[in-house]
Amino acid sequence: MATALNESVKVQEKSPNILQAINLALTDAMSDDSRVLVLGEDVGDPEGGGIVGITKGLETRFGNRVRSTPISEQAIVGAAIGAAIRGWRPVAEIMLMNFTTVAMDMIVNHAAKLRFMSGGQTSVPITIRTMTGAGRGSGGQHCDYLEAWFAHTAGMKVVAPSNPADAYGLLRSAIDDPDPVLFIENMPSYRAAAWGRSIAPGERVPLGKGLVVREGRDLTIVSYSRMVVEALAAAETLVSQGVEAEVIDLRTVSPWDRELVVASVQQTRRLMIVHEAVTPFGVGAEIAATVGHALFGSLKAPIERIGSAYCPVPFSKPLETAFAPSQGRIVEVAKAMVAS
Incomplete structure (x- = not known):
């Protein structure tokens, strides 16, 4: 007989929401590993930590390991790939999922294929965070779910969490992974009431x-x-x-x-x-x-x-x-x- 709701998915009152969980995951990852850096449009503190404030406070704490970039998705992903090849673990933010299409060559032909093309000698441990989702009246160029495009690409992993604990644990695993990971965030869910397990600092949810x-x-x-x-x-x-x-x-x-x-x-x-x-x-x-x-x-x-x-x-x-x-x-x- 089924349970009405498993213990693991009950609403967690006063728990961090998904936005806060992602910020916490980035904070912990950067604290634990000096190779982790964050880059993207307006991700720095003077700009408010991105369009919804997910990276707020990171630049103040970690200095130049947080880099606000020009409005160029190709530049963001290209810089992340170069940094990854040099031993860093970059987390690149693409402001909206539709804009990943501007950097498809970088993502699909370079990040996803360098391990194969180099005979296993070069890995590209980048995490590309991006956000999407209908419900905000943003129109046809800002809200698409394009996960099937990237899931169809050998060499890529694609992650899409539904609750704060998974957002935290999956992002920690994505940053640890030796290969490129696309991490998809649902914008209408950022500040929704938390549900699921409580966040366990340091926890990795296996990809x-x-x-x-x-x-x-x-x-x-x-x-x-x-x-x-x-x-x-x-x-x-x-x-x-x-x-x-x-x-x-x-x-x-x-x-x-x-x-x-x-x-x-x-x-x-x-x-x-x-x-x-x-x-x-x-x-x-x-x-x-x-x-x-x-x-x-x-x-x-x-x-x-x-x-x-x-x-x-x-x-x-x-x-x-x-x-x-x-x-x-x-x-x-x-x-x-x-x-x-």
Whole structure:
């Protein structure tokens, strides 16, 4: 019998939010390792620590290991790659995820491939922090989830935390990793009420390991980033209708935890994948194909994928709300799956 909410995902009153957790992770990483440096547009203290203040206080404490850069994504990523090759562990901030496209050559053809091209002699231990997410009325060039682009690139890891403790632990692991990691932050979640485990200073959350954040017997819902919160809310609504949903937070998009997901679906025999990226050609397609192959013939219902509408993110608030997946849509699809 499923628990209403696992102990690990209860709301943590007075705990740091995701914004504060990321700042704490950067502070601890820079304190523990003098090779860690931070660079990006306006990340220094005179500029306020970035557009939302995530790096506030770091320059005052760590001096020139925090560098505000020109407005040039290619310069930011290029400098980070050069520093990494010279032995540093740079954390580069790209102000919005859509702007990673300006530096795609640097990220995909250089950072992701240098270990391979050098026969294993050169690693590029950079972490690229970037932020995105619909819900702020920022329009089509500022809110896209592009994780599938980078997950498709061999040599890259892609991380998307949903709660403060994971944001802290995954960022610490990303900074430690010898290869490039794209760390995706959901802007509407920065100051949301903290939930999940309490932050344990120094803790590393292993990359590539998901977590069952709610147990259930009737279907498995797989998600990451802000959509985990929507999935958990939907699961609570479904309880009153006699449906027990198991919710898995992938935490790392690439590599993703195949074993955990397949084991869960073996028990529930139904799978739904929810992400904020548009549905076509997304991460959900990879997960659906993998599970469909592994469990061919044993599923009780077709695998369902829920994502955003296949269009640019609308500026209009009503259209933006309709664009992204919602708790109501998850409930509707889940009920149809269990009834089939």
